[in-house]
Amino acid sequence: MDRLKGKVAIVTGASSGFGRGIATAYAAEGASVVVSDIHEAANQGGFEGDPQLTTVAAINEAGGKAQYVACNVTKQDEVAHLVKETVRLFGGLDVMVNNAGIYRAGKLAHEFGVEDLDACFDVNVRGTWFGCQEAIKVFLEQGRGGNIINIVSTAGLQGHPNQSVYNISKGAAANLTRCLAIEYGRDKIRVNGICPTYAKTSLTRALFDNKDFDKIFTEAIPLKRWGEVEDIANLAIFLGSDESSYIHGDLIRIDGGETLCRFSV
Numbered sequence: 001m002d003r004l005k006g007k008v009a010i011v012t013g014a015s016s017g018f019g020r021g022i023a024t025a026y027a028a029e030g031a032s033v034v035v036s037d038i039h040e041a042a043n044q045g046g047f048e049g050d051p052q053l054t055t056v057a058a059i060n061e062a063g064g065k066a067q068y069v070a071c072n073v074t075k076q077d078e079v080a081h082l083v084k085e086t087v088r089l090f091g092g093l094d095v096m097v098n099n100a101g102i103y104r105a106g107k108l109a110h111e112f113g114v115e116d117l118d119a120c121f122d123v124n125v126r127g128t129w130f131g132c133q134e135a136i137k138v139f140l141e142q143g144r145g146g147n148i149i150n151i152v153s154t155a156g157l158q159g160h161p162n163q164s165v166y167n168i169s170k171g172a173a174a175n176l177t178r179c180l181a182i183e184y185g186r187d188k189i190r191v192n193g194i195c196p197t198y199a200k201t202s203l204t205r206a207l208f209d210n211k212d213f214d215k216i217f218t219e220a221i222p223l224k225r226w227g228e229v230e231d232i233a234n235l236a237i238f239l240g241s242d243e244s245s246y247i248h249g250d251l252i253r254i255d256g257g258e259t260l261c262r263f264s265v
């Protein structure tokens, strides 16, 4: 408890999945949280225990502090408004979690339409870029540093079949993380990325329900299980807190050992 006491955080894409888990965990650790998304209700088909509650309602019910600000991360003016509104509501910004993202899969590269490519780049690249840019502007104005956490993916670190449009967008988000860490370290703005493998959210529900995929996937993972939202939220707490104050420009895999090997025992 209280590992993020006194900090103000924005989490994008926070109505469902990782974003919701991170926002909830941050509030439980004492942060004031701006929950942001394109819609306030949780996605259908997720694994939330309380999907009928908005993220803000769930946080408030647990005694935490949170406000919802609508924002489509593909629009720079909306991201700028999100950051301004956060400062107005809570007096500043300490941690920006660029989590909003979409997934496209199931086709070979020559079969994907330009709409899949554009959708992945709009949300996963431009959205992350705008979130970083607008947060950096306010961090520089505040003059006391800041903390950016980009939710990337193991897809940003390696190739996978049948999801090239997603992988190249996450590859861009990974390299953006490295570039910003180099540019803004001197301003005490830390920038890191979290790289999960498949974890249980609405984004992966169809894969989770596919028994063949589930078998191949869990057998390949040394820890023999899917990632849980809490696994990612726990790492996000650590990276958002001062406990990680010398971790900078890192892209941390959180994958049960998946990327160590092709096959597990």
Ligand SMILES: NC(=O)c1ccc[n+]([C@@H]2O[C@H](COP(=O)([O-])OP(=O)(O)OC[C@H]3O[C@@H](n4cnc5c(N)ncnc54)[C@H](O)[C@@H]3O)[C@@H](O)[C@H]2O)c1
Pocket (backbone or CB within 6 Å): 012, 013, 014, 015, 016, 017, 018, 019, 036, 037, 038, 039, 043, 046, 071, 072, 073, 074, 099, 100, 101, 102, 103, 123, 127, 151, 152, 153, 154, 195, 196, 197, 198, 199, 200, 201, 202, 203, 204
């Ligand atoms: N679930 C996984 O296995 C997995 C693995 C690696 C990385 N990721 C990444 O984690 C992040 C969160 O994914 P998730 O699994 O929680 O997905 P999710 O679909 O459960 O939640 C994503 C949230 O982002 C919101 N969102 C989508 N487009 C948006 C936009 N333009 N502006 C603002 N919000 C928007 C959605 O409304 C939703 O609430 C994504 O960046 C995803 O690529 C997920």
